[in-house]
Amino acid sequence: MPVTDVQHDLDALTLTITADFAAPVERVWQVYADPRQLEKVWGPPTYPATVVDHDLTPGGRMTYYMTSPTGEKHAGYWVVGEVDEPRSFTFEDGFADADFNPLPGLPVSRCVYTFAEHDGGTRATYVSAYASAEALQQVLDMGVVEGASAAIGQIDVLLAG
Amino acid sequence: MVTEDADRADALFHALADRTRRDILRRVLAGEHSVSALAAKYDMSFAAVQKHVAVLERAGLLIKRRSGREQLASGDVAAVRSVASMLTELEQIWRGRIARIDLLLSSDPDSDSDQED
Numbered sequence: 001m002p003v004t005d006v007q008h009d010l011d012a013l014t015l016t017i018t019a020d021f022a023a024p025v026e027r028v029w030q031v032y033a034d035p036r037q038l039e040k041v042w043g044p045p046t047y048p049a050t051v052v053d054h055d056l057t058p059g060g061r062m063t064y065y066m067t068s069p070t071g072e073k074h075a076g077y078w079v080v081g082e083v084d085e086p087r088s089f090t091f092e093d094g095f096a097d098a099d100f101n102p103l104p105g106l107p108v109s110r111c112v113y114t115f116a117e118h119d120g121g122t123r124a125t126y127v128s129a130y131a132s133a134e135a136l137q138q139v140l141d142m143g144v145v146e147g148a149s150a151a152i153g154q155i156d157v158l159l160a161g
Numbered sequence: 162m163v164t165e166d167a168d169r170a171d172a173l174f175h176a177l178a179d180r181t182r183r184d185i186l187r188r189v190l191a192g193e194h195s196v197s198a199l200a201a202k203y204d205m206s207f208a209a210v211q212k213h214v215a216v217l218e219r220a221g222l223l224i225k226r227r228s229g230r231e232q233l234a235s236g237d238v239a240a241v242r243s244v245a246s247m248l249t250e251l252e253q254i255w256r257g258r259i260a261r262i263d264l265l266l267s268s269d270p271d272s273d274s275d276q277e278d
Contacts (some may be wrong), residue, residue, distance in 0.1 A: 002263045003256055008248040013174065015251050019259045023266040031262055041261040124262075126255060133174030136251070 004123075013136055014129040021122045025115045028122045029086030032056060032113070039064065052100065058083050062091075063100040075100055088114040093128075107135030176220035181205075182213045189223055190236035196225075199234065 005018040021028055031037045035051035043049035043066045053063040062078035077100055081090035094108040102108075112127040130136040176182055181203060188194055188202070200210040214234055217223035225234050 017255045
């Protein structure tokens with residue numbers, strides 16, 4: 001498994017995941033720079049993502065929708081912040097209506113993706129932060145969970161902090 | 162129902178967003194402690210520790226009972242798991258994405274030599 005580390009930070013409501021990929025940094029960057037590759041990895045085969053607008057530049061906008069197993073479409077958007085190709089980019093990820101207008105009052109997560117050369121491959125660090133526990137709960141309630149079933153028994157990970 | 166869950170989530174995260182409260186919770190999950198025994202472990206007043214215990218109790222993470230003159234506190238394992246499960250659900254989404262990225266990268270025709278642009 002490429003995942004090498006997972007940090008749950010209850011104080012900052014942040015999930016940080018580190019993964020090592022056997023490919024150069026530039027290749028991993030392409031996954032995000034190419035909308036056809038991004039949609040392949042964003043949603044699972046049972047809940048596929050379709051990227052519509054794609055502008056991975058500072059202030060740029062990405063829009064996408066995910067199609068549920070029953071055919072319902074859930075739209076989302078990214079507002080890109082800083083871009084340091086091919087090493088890192090930041091964005092806000094939120095929910096949108098069918099015309100890709102941000103839905104007010106719904107949670108937005110702040111994301112930082114970083115890619116660094118590591119042992120001939122790439123170490124990717126994905127950070128997602130939520131403004132409140134309510135926002136995190138809402139994100140999980142909204143179907144973004146893609147039907148993922150929760151594993152339990154993480155008490156040690158949580159309380160180790 | 163969703164709002165109730167969200168209120169509950171706020172109370173849980175608030176309760177756990179403090180180092181002393183997490184430490185108290187660790188102790189009471191391991192076994193029942195009297196509040197005065199807990200208070201003796203920290204460099205703070207009995208009242209301050211009692212207040213932390215009350216926050217944990219309101220969040221449903223800790224259960225108190227009275228035995229004679231003592232108040233005994235124990236942790237509610239199921240409640241702690243519900244907080245953990247929110248971040249864990251999110252983690253599962255991420256693990257899925259990372260597995261798909263790995264699959265995509267390894268399906269490149271020439272995955273360890275030169276990349277086409």
